[in-house]
Amino acid sequence: MMALEKVKYKKFIAPIVVGLLLWFLAPIRPVGLSLGAWHMFALFVATIIGCITQPLPIGGVAIIGFTMAVLTKEVPLDTAIAGFGNGSIWLIVMAFFISRGFIKTGLGRRIALQFVRVFGKRTLGLAYSLIGVDLVLAPATPSNTARAGGIMYPIINSLSEAFGSSPKQGTQRKIGSFLMYSEFQGDIITSAMFLTAMAGNPLAQSLAKTMGVHITWMNWFIAGVVPGLISLIVVPFIIYKMFPPEVKETPNAKQWSESQLGEMGPITVPEKFMAGIFVIALVLWVTGTLTGIDATLTAFIALSLLLLCGVLSWQDVTKETGAWNTLTWFSVLVMMATQLNETGFIPWLSKAIASAMSGLNWIIVLVVLILAYFYSHYLFASATAHVSAMYSAFLGVAISAHVPALLAALMLGFFGNLFGSTTHYSNGPAPIMFGSGYVTQSEWWRMNAILGIVYFIIWIGAGSLWMKLIGMW
Secondary structure (H helix, E strand, C coil): CCCCCCCCHHHHHHHHHHHHHHHHCHHHCCCCCCHHHHHHHHHHHHHHHHHHHCCCCHHHHHHHHHHHHHHCCCCCHHHHHHHHHCHHHHHHHHHHHHHHHHHHHCHHHHHHHHHHHHHCCEHHHHHHHHHHHHHHHHHHCCCHHHHHHHHHHHHHHHHHHHCCCCHHHCCHHHCHHHHHHHHHHHHHHHHHHCCCCCCHHHHHHHHHHHCCCCCCHHHHHHHHHHHHHHHHHHHHHHHHHHCCCCCCECCHHHHHHHHHHHHHCCCCHHHHHHHHHHHHHHHHHHCHHHHCCCHHHHHHHHHHHHHHCCCCCHHHHHHCHHHHHHHHHHHHHHHHHHHHHHCCHHHHHHHHHHHHCCCCCHHHHHHHHHHHHHHHHHHCCCHHHHHHHHHHHHHHHHHHCCCCHHHHHHHHHHHHHHCCCCCCCCCCHHHHHHHCCCCCHHHHHHHHHHHHHHHHHHHHHHHHHHHHHCCCC
């Protein structure tokens, strides 16, 4: 006899209570805010809280939010459904399939092992080599959870155990703790460097577009490449100093990686096709402004080639549940955020906060907003939920305070990844890396607190100066 699916009904209490409370407070809503805007705000807040408490998986919560938005007649059905046609969201869905090709063919693992073989003579060099793999894979792997958990984690875990470093034996500090934590931070940095490296980035792009700010794959990359590379160089070294591995030299890493590569055998035809199609996608993304080929269309081209070449089957596509789950809840959240903007809530909120900060220099406004955006992530267990909840409002405030629009949009976009360096539940990769047992919670929080300051200095300081130098503001 079939059993009912498990639903955590108690976790519905907070979103329902808060949503209803806000809904019935409409008579005392702020002056200048329409009833429709206030009701949309109540629905949005309830949905976001539901995404945080998760009585159902986030996709299920989003569907309920979608249903309520239409049922209450706050959003017409055709408008709500049109949200599923957002090009930026389909870019993420397509890129999920591309990343599946890396895992299925074994190309991601082969690239990682090659990096270890060439650069892994010292533990610090080993960390740089593993992060280098993340950097190579990032442009075509929008799920940083898949990148960190599906490709990098198994390799780091196997490599650590090969050096006798395991939490089960109490020897995690030999090498595993350092490598695991360094890769976590590296994954956050590479996620910030590419529009297609984390699911929340195209969401930020979509939200910025509704406010008249146009972010492209190329201008995101150009703006992020310098602070990103600085971070990739500096952060692992800082971790090496404050959380040093017991084993400093790893001469056996080359031998281990060669034995693993030997077991894999010579590069296969599927891997060659995967590599070629990946290069084609990268070239088209980089040259999109010249060719006129949209980034989303490029991702569709790549998937079409993977299907034509037999690298992926249609069954692989239909079974990629992460992609379809993302399509569902992303579409709903983007639709709601767009409605908040169109009904006037976000413009009103932006003006209200901006007036409270009136008289302040726009640089101070931008720094305050980024600090608030970053540290409020202690309240979130999903980077994308956080971006959905706060990106539009903060960007609106920045623009109202005369912060250069593209600078504000990109900085908030970058920190929509960097605020993952706060807690052990901050984003998808965090519980995977933390759950491995290599780093204690106190160590995790202590080092994250320090590295947060490092990210402010590099990205706000060097990043803003770099964008000024190349004329982006």
